[in-house]
Amino acid sequence: MPSPMTVASLQMISTPDLERNLDIAQRLIGQAAKQGARMVLLPEYFCLMGNQDTDKLAISEAFGQGPIQEFLADQAVVRNVHIVAGTLPISSPVDGRVYNTTLVFNPQGECTSRYDKIHLFCFTMGEESYDEGRVLLPGNTPVVADVDGFKIGLSVCYDLRFPELYRAMGKVDLIVMPAAFTYTTGKAHWEVLMRARAIENQCYVLACGQGGVHENKRRTWGHSMLVNPWGEIENILAEGEGVVLGQLDPAKIDDVRNSLPALAHRVL
Template sequence: MSKPMTVASLQMISTPDLERNLDIAQRLIGQAAKLGARMVLLPEYFCLMGQKDTDKLAIAEQFGHGPIQQFLADQAVVRNVHIVAGTLPIASGTEGRVYNTTLVFDPKGQCTARYDKIHLFCFTKGQESYDEARVLLPGTKPVVADVDGFKIGLSVCYDLRFPELYRAMGKVDLIVMPAAFTYTTGRAHWEVLMRARAIENQCYVLACGQGGVHENGRRTWGHSMLVNPWGEVENVLAEGEGVVLGQLDPAKIDDVRNSLPALAHRVL
């Protein structure tokens, strides 16, 4: 059995300025490391919340190369942590379209996992309108990473609404959820969906949201949190920049699964 591991969710209010966002991420990674975090999670679009959807095309990188990926690798080494890097735009080979990609870096600076967001957000209500498919291509495969012996299911934002994705991962110890949930949908559904994914998969969920009013006028829900396998919220930050700290306890996972063996009772 793995030993307990301290994890951190780094809530941001990212801007249209890449360098400014990387400076904020660097400060928060350092803060979390000093608090004892072994793994840190950044939010979706941590590196850029542009004035328009197409702004992300200008900073897209080839997988394995580029200043954003080098920054993440360097921070993992300097802080001696695993970094689950929210999302950044990775080139797809299709003009005008990129992948919205989560990368995992180990303390040696090696990229150990890549997940391309599968489900692309589309929402229209009143003056709010979003359609990620205008500039994004969807991924196709679930990904489970290994972090110090913990099985980490990778997912991003809108994926949260599709429980079949997590069933396809098999048994995991932790689901990570970097997101930029809108204020409207977050207020209605964020916490209940996080708790549902934790309960039905009997694992921890670490959510990392963008959390506030951005320079482009968009308001994100925030409420970065750690939910335990019983569905209890152990720590949460409602709005603003900051660190949500918590601990993954393998004994807690085993206790829940042994006392209520729902995963073993699956029929379909």
């Protein structure tokens, strides 16, 4: 059984300027590390919330190289932390679109896991309209990373609505959820979905949202939080930039699974 581990969710209100976003991320990573975090989670699109969907194409990088990935690797080494890097645009060989990718870096600066977001958000209500498939390609493979002995299920934003993804991961200790949930959908569904994923998988969920009004006029829900395996919210930040800290306790996971062995009772 791994030792308890302090984790941090770094809520941002990312801008259309890559360098400004990296400066903010660097400052928040530093704050979290000083408070004892061993693993930090950045939000979806931490590096860019552009004025148009296509803006992310201009900063896309080939997997394994590029200034965003170099920044993440350097920060992991300098701060001696694992970084679960929200999402960044990773180039593909297909029709000009990119993957919305989560990368995990260890304290040696090595990229140890890659997850390409599987479910692409599409939503229309009134004047709000989004269709990620215009510029993104979907991934097709669930990914479980290892961070200091903890099994970490990687997922992104809209993935939250598809419980079969998490069942495909098997038993995990933590689900991470970097997101840029809209204010409309977040207000209606964010908390209940987050707690449901924790309850049904009897694991921790660490959510990291974009949280406020962006320069492109989009408003995101925020409410970055740590939910424990019993479905209780242990820490939360509603809006604004900041750090949400909490601890993963393996004994808590075992207690919940032993008291209510729902995972062992599955028949389908």
